Amino acid sequence: MRETLDPWTFVIAAYAIGVIGTLVLLGWAWLTMRRAERRRDGDAG
Amino acid sequence: MHSFANPKRFLGIARPLTPWLLAVGLLVAGGALAWGLTQVPAERLQGETVRIMFLHVPAAWLGMAGWTVIASASLVEIVWRHPLSAIAGRAAAVPGAFFTAQCLVTGSIWGRPAWGTWWEWDGRLTSMLVLLFLYLGYIALAQAAAREGASSRLAAIFGLVGVVNVPVIHFSVLWWSSIHQPPSLSMGGSAMAPAFLWPLLVATLGFSCLFAAIVLMRMRALLADAQAEARLRRRARDADAEPVPT
Numbered sequence: 140m141r142e143t144l145d146p147w148t149f150v151i152a153a154y155a156i157g158v159i160g161t162l163v164l165l166g167w168a169w170l171t172m173r174r175a176e177r178r179r180d181g182d183a184g
Numbered sequence: 185m186h187s188f189a190n191p192k193r194f195l196g197i198a199r200p201l202t203p204w205l206l207a208v209g210l211l212v213a214g215g216a217l218a219w220g221l222t223q224v225p226a227e228r229l230q231g232e233t234v235r236i237m238f239l240h241v242p243a244a245w246l247g248m249a250g251w252t253v254i255a256s257a258s259l260v261e262i263v264w265r266h267p268l269s270a271i272a273g274r275a276a277a278v279p280g281a282f283f284t285a286q287c288l289v290t291g292s293i294w295g296r297p298a299w300g301t302w303w304e305w306d307g308r309l310t311s312m313l314v315l316l317f318l319y320l321g322y323i324a325l326a327q328a329a330a331r332e333g334a335s336s337r338l339a340a341i342f343g344l345v346g347v348v349n350v351p352v353i354h355f356s357v358l359w360w361s362s363i364h365q366p367p368s369l370s371m372g373g374s375a376m377a378p379a380f381l382w383p384l385l386v387a388t389l390g391f392s393c394l395f396a397a398i399v400l401m402r403m404r405a406l407l408a409d410a411q412a413e414a415r416l417r418r419r420a421r422d423a424d425a426e427p428v429p430t
Binding site: 152156171176 | 296
């Protein structure tokens, strides 16, 4: 018997993982850059 | 090339470029995903699940492109010993590993309805998994070298040797019998209908801008860390050199 799968469940899962993961990576890269540059500029002052 | 490898000149270019790449990347990638999700028709054989392609293919491209960046930076580091190239290699590692993992996860989610399985140990899937392990090894090596203050040449050699896996990934579907489909895009043309091809190209462009923005942000962070570290060391040395009052 062939099982029936709802294709939208897979599409939404893939989009949720891809979009949320990319946004988290962007946020982490931005925050670590700001923190490192503040530390360097603070040390210089 | 050496003039662009100057940290001051690099920052002069990277500072204005980072927000532009971020804004264009978010707009283009977001627009392409919305396009793929709402406007593209269901495919004849794969149905609605074909929409996963707009995340999966750019992630696969960026996973391989990331290691190509690492290998190029490693080559420059080994030949010219320029420290900025070591920073460029390290900066590409985390986003490269992330997009490789995203390619594997979205591919697995796509594979379940398309092939009836989450995973298959075939050439394409296995060589992509090997790429993820190579990234993890490179990150561990580069971090250990940075922590110990050791030379980053070992990580650079690893980065250069690991590039052999990139053509293996690309040609795996041609060399071995694979569950994965052969390439739909080549230099000669496309086997894909324009309704799928255009949003795919736009999504790849958008995610490539985001990848470039992440690499620039990581480079700026690593460079700032190195500069702060060097200043602390200089201060400690100056304090040691000061004469002790008697």
